[in-house]
Amino acid sequence: MSFDVDVTGWRGEAIIRARFATGPGVTVLVGASGAGKTSVLHMIAGLVRPDRGHVRVGAAVLFDLTQGMDLPPERRRAGYVFQEPRLFPHLTVRGNLLYGAKGPDRLAETAALLDIDRLLDRWPRSLSGGEARRVAIGRAMLSDPAFLLLDEPLASLDPARKEEAMMLIERVRGEAGLPILLVTHDEREAERLGDTVVAMTGSTRSG
Amino acid sequence: MLTTVEWQVLQLSLLVGCVATLVILPIAFATAWALARGRFRAKWLLDGLVHLPLVVPPVVTGWALLTLFAPAGPLGAMSASVLFRWTGAAIAAGVMALPLAVRAIRLSLEAVDRRLEEAARTLGAGRGRTFRTVTLPLALPGVLAGAVLAFARALGEFGATITFVGSVPGETETLPLAIYAAIQRPGGEAAAWRLAVLSVALSLIALVVSEALARRAGRGVHVL
Numbered sequence: 278m279s280f281d282v283d284v285t286g287w288r289g290e291a292i293i294r295a296r297f298a299t300g301p302g303v304t305v306l307v308g309a310s311g312a313g314k315t316s317v318l319h320m321i322a323g324l325v326r327p328d329r330g331h332v333r334v335g336a337a338v339l340f341d342l343t344q345g346m347d348l349p350p351e352r353r354r355a356g357y358v359f360q361e362p363r364l365f366p367h368l369t370v371r372g373n374l375l376y377g378a379k380g381p382d383r384l385a386e387t388a389a390l391l392d393i394d395r396l397l398d399r400w401p402r403s404l405s406g407g408e409a410r411r412v413a414i415g416r417a418m419l420s421d422p423a424f425l426l427l428d429e430p431l432a433s434l435d436p437a438r439k440e441e442a443m444m445l446i447e448r449v450r451g452e453a454g455l456p457i458l459l460v461t462h463d464e465r466e467a468e469r470l471g472d473t474v475v476a477m478t479g480s481t482r483s484g
Numbered sequence: 485m486l487t488t489v490e491w492q493v494l495q496l497s498l499l500v501g502c503v504a505t506l507v508i509l510p511i512a513f514a515t516a517w518a519l520a521r522g523r524f525r526a527k528w529l530l531d532g533l534v535h536l537p538l539v540v541p542p543v544v545t546g547w548a549l550l551t552l553f554a555p556a557g558p559l560g561a562m563s564a565s566v567l568f569r570w571t572g573a574a575i576a577a578g579v580m581a582l583p584l585a586v587r588a589i590r591l592s593l594e595a596v597d598r599r600l601e602e603a604a605r606t607l608g609a610g611r612g613r614t615f616r617t618v619t620l621p622l623a624l625p626g627v628l629a630g631a632v633l634a635f636a637r638a639l640g641e642f643g644a645t646i647t648f649v650g651s652v653p654g655e656t657e658t659l660p661l662a663i664y665a666a667i668q669r670p671g672g673e674a675a676a677w678r679l680a681v682l683s684v685a686l687s688l689i690a691l692v693v694s695e696a697l698a699r700r701a702g703r704g705v706h707v708l
Contacts, residue, residue, distance in 0.1 A: 323606075324605070324606070349605070349610070350602070350605035350606050351605050351607075351608050351610045353606070355606050357606040359599070359603065363597075363599050363600055365600060365604075365618060366600075366622070376604070376607050376609075376617075377607030377608045377609070416607065417606075417607075420607045421608075
């Protein structure tokens with residue numbers, strides 16, 4: 278079992294609910310925008326606290342109120358690639374990549390895999406959107422994650438770049454062998470990339 | 485170039501300005517943090533109290549300090565080491581400068597993108613490391629700006645200081661007080677001019693140094 282998630286939480290007026298248990302490989306969470314997909318990733322990463330339920334990844338219990346378990350984000354080992362790159366503007370690409378890493382061992386290898394080895398001494402503000410996204414993926418991969426969370430990794434890419442990014446994700450899946458949870462609103466992407474596809478029907482509005 | 489008395493005034497002003505700035509900086513940072521990030525009911529009260537010296541006539545602030553540190557006052561035990569001493573001048577300058585430092589630091593803390601802090605947390609950094617490696621470096625230009633503003637305000641402090649600790653040459657007579665004393669003295673214009681030029685030069689140097697520091701902080705952000 279890779280992801281075993283059952284969470285309920287309030288986001289303002291809306292209730293976010295998600296429940297799925299999936300096998301190894303890539304799980305794709307698909308649903309219209311506003312369905313609360315990003316909130317679910319935040320709950321798994323520990324950035325948003327669910328009101329009820331549990332989050333387990335592999336053998337690790339990350340959140341379970343009945344067991345009094347609520348690991349802080351820094352101890353969940355989530356390799357979270359946010360919808361925006363969120364690179365640290367005061368660190369170079371190298372500094373960003375190594376921020377969560379234990380040492381520089383896998384830097385060269387990862388940078389080569391992502392085709393960002395020429396960018397190591399650049400500042401984030403000088404990167405193109407696609408480059409920044411690849412650096413964000415590399416930073417997450419180098420932080421020794423137990424699983425990867427990818428939020429709309431293909432959004433706002435042109436078709437050629439999209440194809441490249443999909444191949445990249447397939448490569449990361451192959452090389453890292455980590456459970457991956459990917460969020461998208463595009464059902465074709467979901468079909469192609471997902472070993473398991475989970476549909477989020479949307480949040481329930483209250484009152 | 486400078487006379488002995490002018491050197492004395494200059495040294496005293498720098499001492500008072502530096503001590504006031506260094507002492508209030510951590511207080512200002514903690515206050516700014518509470519105002520920018522804290523969630524508590526009495527926030528409006530803290531906000532109001534910190535800003536009082538900015539809106540109340542300085543002479544009232546000075547008188548309040550005098551009441552506080554008078555031998556029979558609540559902090560009377562310290563009166564001997566504060567009243568008519570340079571330490572008292574530093575306290576007056578610090579209290580007057582605090583709101584400016586708090587405002588600058590608070591703005592820079594509010595401008596720090598919280599999403600970057602979230603990213604740091606998911607990368608394995610606890611609250612402490614996130615603060616040291618993300619929040620503080622991003623807020624640094626604002627902290628420097630706050631320090632410079634506070635220093636400039638402390639150098640220029642007049643009303644609260646003269647009310648609280650008087651104008652004792654060599655002990656509490658900083659540049660503005662010395663300039664005022666020179667103007668009051670018949671034939672003191674020349675001395676006043678020299679001191680006035682000195683204080684303008686000092687302020688300019690502080691500004692230039694702070695600009696340089698802010699640039700070296702890495703983001704090329706202008707302090708003012």
